[in-house]
Amino acid sequence: MSDTIIYAMYDDDDKVVNAAKKLVKEGVHVNEVFSPMPIHGIDDVIGVRHTRLGIAAFLYGLTGLMLATLGMKYFMIDDWPMNIGGKPNFSYLENLPAFIPITFEFTVLCAAHGMSITYLLRNKTLPGMPAQNPDPRTTDDRFVMEIRQSENGQFSSDQLHAMIQSTDIVEIDEKQTK
Amino acid sequence: MNFQFTSKFKNVTFILMGVGLVLFILGFLSEKSHLYVTPHSHDSIALLQKNSADPESLNYDEQLVFKEVSDGVSEEDADLLLVEYYHELPYTVEELKSKINEAAKEKEITVTYKEFSSHSNHGHADHGTHEVDHHEESHADEATTHEDHATEESHEDHSDDHAEEEHHDGNAEEASKHDDHHELVLLMYPTAEGDNHDHHEGNAEEAESGHHDAHGSSHSPIETLTHIIHDEGSFTDSHHSRSWSNLLVNGFFFFGIGLGALFFIGLQYATESGWGVVTKRILEGITAYIPVGAIFLIIVFIAGSMGWNHIWHWMDPEVSNPDSSHYDAIIANKQPFLGQPFFWIMNVVYFGAFIISARIFRKRSLQEDIEGGTKIHFKNYVFGAIFLVLFGYLSSAMSWHWIMSIDTHWFSTLFGWYCFSGIWISGIITILLMIFFLKGQGYLEFVNESHIHDLGKWLFAVSILWSYLFFSQFMLIWYADIPEEVTYYIARFTDYKYILWIVFAINLLLPLVFLMSREAKRSRQAIVIIGCVLFVTHWLDVFIMVMPGTVFDHWDIGVLEVGMFLFFVGLFIFVVLRAFTKAPLLVKNHPYLDENLHQHT
Structure with missing residues (x-):
């Protein structure tokens, strides 16, 4: 699908936020903002849907909790009960306090790893993956706003350019995709 | 602003x-004493226990005691209980009563007596004492890291005595209602002299010696127990x-x-x-x-x-x-x-x-x-x-x-x-x-x-x-x-x-x-x-x-x-x-x- 992508570059995070606010007010849909650091409030401005990473983390944690419980139930109670410190492991419930630290640790382990990997996958930033940002300078001191022609069908290319030019940009670039 | x-x-x-x-x-005014304890003789102890007007608020042991007591006394009358253990009565009953009356007068407490004769076969009273015993023991246990086996033993033999003995509450006086907010019900459980007595003496001696080992002082087990309960388990209004x-x-x-x-x-x-x-x-x-x-x-x-x-x-x-x-x-x-x-x-x-x-x-x-x-x-x-x-x-x-x-x-x-x-x-x-x-x-x-x-x-x-x-x-x-x-x-x-x-x-x-x-x-x-x-x-x-x-x-x-x-x-x-x-x-x-x-x- 062919599309025209406009990249507008700014040199300050306040400028990019103000520009985004202005464009959004005029009805432009801003697809993405690339920035070297997190800009508080930008996601609300350009209408990025709130992340569901938290829900994923909860599910990973729940998985870890269940795996730890099942595992320890099998290892310590069913398969090879041991008498540790005068506390014979014949019942999981009665020895529950002893299993809590491992349950906790494994829950955290699964949640943290699952969350990191999901995050990297979703952002396509696993080690070795090609960079997604349009300009290497966005990892340094430049801020780039990405606007797609296809998502802004109500405006012509010239109108979009004019609107972007009216903001505090330092550079504007255009790219065609096939 | x-x-x-x-x-x-x-x-x-x-x-x-x-x-x-x-x-x-x-709340402060309705606060009651929970447990008074006073030794009467070298092997008898008087335990004054909280008796709230609301039996629900008592714990299990206390409730049992309460029930036994309230068989003879209406619940509202009993604000305080005196549970008395003794084997050899140091005074005549009348002497004891007058002593207690004196003490009670100072504290503005009205005393009601409920006596149990020694030749009885009523299981309830028996059970009651047993429970009190338990309660007390648990206090002693709880109270102590003082290793005092002596008191425990002396108590065990109390409960033994009671278990062997058969009582019935004979001429229990009905408590009359008083306007004072404190009232005392005195329970007396005399044990029979005789076989048990000897048995008891033996135990007491054992207890006594055990006690000496533990503390090296001349207190009787009962006194020690009194101290323990008083210091760590009892609360007085004061x-x-x-x-x-x-x-x-x-x-x-x-x-x-x-x-x-x-x-x-x-x-x-x-x-x-x-x-x-x-x-x-x-x-x-x-x-x-x-x-x-x-x-x-x-x-x-x-x-x-x-x-x-x-x-x-x-x-x-x-x-x-x-x-x-x-x-x-x-x-x-x-x-x-x-x-x-x-x-x-x-x-x-x-x-x-x-x-x-x-x-x-x-x-x-x-x-x-x-x-x-x-x-x-x-x-x-x-x-x-x-x-x-x-x-x-x-x-x-x-x-x-x-x-x-x-x-x-x-x-x-x-x-x-x-x-x-x-x-x-x-x-x-x-x-x-x-x-x-x-x-x-x-x-x-x-x-x-x-x-x-x-x-x-x-x-x-x-x-x-x-x-x-x-x-x-x-x-x-x-x-x-x-x-x-x-x-x-x-x-x-x-x-x-x-x-x-x-x-x-x-x-x-x-x-x-x-x-x-x-x-x-x-x-x-x-x-x-x-x-x-x-x-x-x-x-x-x-x-x-x-x-x-x-x-x-x-x-x-x-x-x-x-x-x-x-x-x-x-x-x-x-x-x-x-x-x-x-x-x-x-x-x-x-x-x-x-x-x-x-x-x-």
Whole structure:
């Protein structure tokens, strides 16, 4: 699908936020903002849907909790009960306090790893993956706003350019995709 | 803009304090003695037991006794019970009665007698004594790390006697109704002389010798038992244990809230935080309670030192006196720390450090409003860091001195942190509730959802920190199962049933489940409801830290407790709201103010 992508570059995070606010007010849909650091409030401005990473983390944690419980139930109670410190492991419930630290640790382990990997996958930033940002300078001191022609069908290319030019940009670039 | 403390809110706080005070006084007046004990002869003991008008509030053993007794006496008549054990009657019954009458007259107690003849076969009375015996023994057990087998043995033989003997309550006098609010029912269970007597003598000798081994003094087992029960298991009206303990619970809990806010200020200065600048005045307002709260704690400590209350039994100089019958080697060894001189020196340090720090923070904050610049900011940064170090040591030592030493023989290295996390979370809850109150009154329009969200995250995180420390302390003690450590939890599980776990479950699960989502951390409703519940459960947490060591199983949450809690809530709100009127609710000239006003998370 062919599309025209406009990249507008700014040199300050306040400028990019103000520009985004202005464009959004005029009805432009801003697809993405690339920035070297997190800009508080930008996601609300350009209408990025709130992340569901938290829900994923909860599910990973729940998985870890269940795996730890099942595992320890099998290892310590069913398969090879041991008498540790005068506390014979014949019942999981009665020895529950002893299993809590491992349950906790494994829950955290699964949640943290699952969350990191999901995050990297979703952002396509696993080690070795090609960079997604349009300009290497966005990892340094430049801020780039990405606007797609296809998502802004109500405006012509010239109108979009004019609107972007009216903001505090330092550079504007255009790219065609096939 | 300053907070305007309108007369409407003033009245609300005064009404709270007034209602609390009235309820407390009601509770105080209806407070009964729980257990008096007096030795009668070398092997008989008189045990005066609490007999509340409400049998439901008694524990199982007490209920059994109560039922047996109330067979012959109507329930309303029996305010106090005297349970008497004796084998050889030292006086004639009439002599005994007149002695008791004399004593009772002094205490303005009316005495009713209920006698059991010695040749009876009524199982009930028998059962009754047996139960009392048990109850008493459990007290002795609980009371002691003094290894006193002697008393136990002598008791076993009591119950043996009773089990073998058959009684019936012959000429039980019906108790007549009296207008006095104290009434005494005297139960007498004579055992038959003869075979049993010899048996008993043998045991008594054994007991006697065992006792000598243990203590090397000439006290009879009964006297020793009396001391033990009296010192550790019994409460008399003159000591008002329940009231004093409640004063400590509330004094510490509300003082802790002020301390939590103070710590939070110090933490934010030391980390040069920008996220909480707009709420700084709220924290400062809450720390205004610290000097007021200190007064109540000091009252309890002075009373403890003077022997007016028995909350800390290491305060009794006799326990470290090797010649005394109260001598306790374990406590004596802790004397350098748990001794009056060091305790008071440290109290000066604790209160001094906290009150002076709070004043310095407040003074500088007001100064910054006028002067501006970054000079004060960096001064605060340095002082905040110093304060945190100081607070780390002092808050731990403080919780050992004030709370942990109630169970003097017990210790836990995690206790300081556990106490501190409770202090911190109570502080955060109060900060949030105060912010919502002020917002509801139309103040703090500059505090936005993001600021609430940040504090909500703290509430969530510190709740989990508290649960983590609570559980760590419990699990290590549970796993190691060392007798001197497990006593703490045994007392809490047997006498306080599920309170400990309910407190733990609510304090962990409520924030964990309901504050996990971003929306809940920003929602006024969610935070106010959860905050109020957590406020009460953290109060209960302090309650359960203190009570099992001071009133043992005779705890209650009645008008006394509720009244005192309400009084303190009213006082706290009054002091804090008054502090809000004294300075604008938004700081000026803080270097991070502008950033924080545009906070977005």
